[in-house]
Amino acid sequence: NAGVTQTPKFQVLKTGQSMTLQCAQDMNHNSMYWYRQDPGMGLRLIYYSASEGTTDKGEVPNGYNVSRLNKREFSLRLESAAPSQTSVYFCASSANRVPGEKLFFGSGTQLSVL
């Protein structure tokens, strides 16, 4: 049982380049999330998808787009990468988006933008 799988694990981009981070879950969860983690900042929510077919902005959505491709997959796209987007990105899922639901996380993507 893989849980939440993210690809790639590492990526180096030049300023202005674009890329897509992929995330898939095999737990039949309805809700999926993208977070970024910066030193000393905890995790900040970028975008989430409460259910298939819906996406909403989180706390720090600027510079990102997302696609809920189907129930399993939720991708995060950087259209024009900036050094401020250097971070570790985590995808997570939960059965639903209701209070008290626990999140299941992928192992992260370490992104460096030069």
Add this chain to the structure above:
Amino acid sequence: SQQGEEDPQALSIQEGENATMNCSYKTSINNLQWYRQNSGRGLVHLILIRSNEREKHSGRLRVTLDTSKKSSSLLITASRAADTASYFCATDGNAGNMLTFGGGTRLMVKP
């Protein structure tokens, strides 16, 4: 903006000792969760405590919640080297029921 703030930011103890981490938050919550993150890995859910609960146990973990002080504590008893990790509190209760994470406590347990 961060809802939860963990204290201390870093903690170093010997194996067998107890480790206590604290979390303070700013606004009313429905629930508070604690997560562990091993180096280079994603977060793993440890325990959830609801706003109407004051204490909860799970194995060597004990969580308390004081809603009047807007604070929670995580106690790990008889710590082991394998407990070395970062620990995060996360709260919900805002308008969008978003789970908001604190900055974490880095725990090192020396063998």
